Amino acid sequence: MLKLFNSFSSSKQDFVPFNENLVKIFICGPTVYDYTHLGHARIFLTYDLLSRYLNDKGLQTDVLVNLTDINQNVFNKAKENLTTYKDVAKFYTSAFVVDLQSLGIESITRLAYVSDYVSSIEKQVQKLIEKKVAYTAHGNVYLDVSRVHNYGQISKQTRAQLNMHRLDIGPGKKNQEDVMLWNCTDDFDFSWESDLGKGIPWWHMQDTAVAVENFGKNYDIHGGARELLYPHHEAHLAQYELLTGSEEPVRAWVHVGLVFSDGEKMSKSLGNVVWVKDLIKKYSSDLIRLYIFSKHYRDDMNFSEKDLLSQKPLLDLIRLTASRVSDTTHEDISILAHSFMESLDDDLDSPSALAKIEKICTEVKNGKSLSKIDFNRICKILGIHT
């Protein structure tokens, strides 16, 4: 049985979806004002591996990714290019789709621009005000987190620790850590007319509206980078519970580690960003996938071309195996194939799974048989071409 590390409980748990045949996954998507870098790609590669594995187990997956197009960076890019935020979002969404496809990521079933959900956000913010868990202060609307009984549960923070954060600073806030839902004060180049006041829906609320509208009362996995745990996912969970009345809106919170470059966080100003569109010109998607899967998804990793190239012998061995498959599988290899699956069952332990593949391919090289069906099944889960 698949076990996943759930950030909510801080433990590996048996993964049992709400619906026995369908797994609904929400992944926090990109802010669409730039190209996709390897840190983003790792997130989608991780859930692609998970989806492929669940599909192999006979479960369907429905993967929803939100596209953040209501954001100052998107607005700035629109201003620079004398165009609209929508055009900027469309351009970079197309590039995002191309980048993901180039890496063999096929699992995403729905993409949702948050700007298509503004009327839902307005209604939901209104509902939170009516429930007296949100309030207006100097035109802005905030979530009163002191009214949320388990606030701090995902990020494991006490009230006192939460109160150390100075979030969404504005006059009249009741608690330092209250999160903004609707912003009317800052001067944006784009804004929405609303009963809440002319302004823009704030980040956390955008994702909540997309998830509630698409998935209803609950869904199985919420994914994204680990750095989104607080305040983003803490706020999302609180809002989701308050809006749907669901006691368990999300079955498992699964977070992916960061990708550093030259030991630092990737940033344009440091000039150390590894763009997918550049990387894919030099290396095959198969090699990039083996490289990403050679690290456990929860660990941070530091990009290095040397490490990437160190996966080349394994890829060559897989290629050699492809040329030697037959109609039957030797018993020893069946046992190894079974332990490959067990590795993935153990919180998607892909480094251990790759070690099993290396053993399988070495056995085939030494003369033991592997059927084409068994070989293709393993390659399909990893998204490696056969």
Ligand SMILES: [Zn+2]
């Ligand atoms: Zn999000």
